[in-house]
Amino acid sequence: MSTGxxxxxxxxxxxxxxxxxxxxxxxxxxxxxxxxxxxxxxANRAVAGDTQGLEQGVQEAxxxxxxxxxxxxxxxxxxxxxxxLEASQGK
Numbered sequence: 001m002s003t004g005x006x007x008x009x010x011x012x013x014x015x016x017x018x019x020x021x022x023x024x025x026x027x028x029x030x031x032x033x034x035x036x037x038x039x040x041x042x043a044n045r046a047v048a049g050d051t052q053g054l055e056q057g058v059q060e061a062x063x064x065x066x067x068x069x070x071x072x073x074x075x076x077x078x079x080x081x082x083x084x085l086e087a088s089q090g091k
Contacts, residue, residue: 008046008058012039015065021072025083031068038064 012035019031042057 018068
């Protein structure tokens with residue numbers, strides 16, 4: 001199965017949106033950074049012409065997206081104290 005550029009960009013956008021659903025600043029920042037790093041890896045594989053590695057990276061990104069969506073929903077169910085960083089951002 002070949003992964004197109006638009007499909008890959010859509011997966012990246014959905015992953016960034018899922019990362020933004022976390023109420024806790026540390027989780028939100030971690031998943032945002034993790035998503036960005038994951039897709040840089042995938043992009044490097046695509047540039048190198050490693051189709052098998054590219055497909056494997058996309059599959060891993062899809063599974064991480066579903067985990068982030070579930071964890072984001074769980075994170076929003078439980079109240080927590082906001083950190084100083086969150087208070088200054090207006091969250």
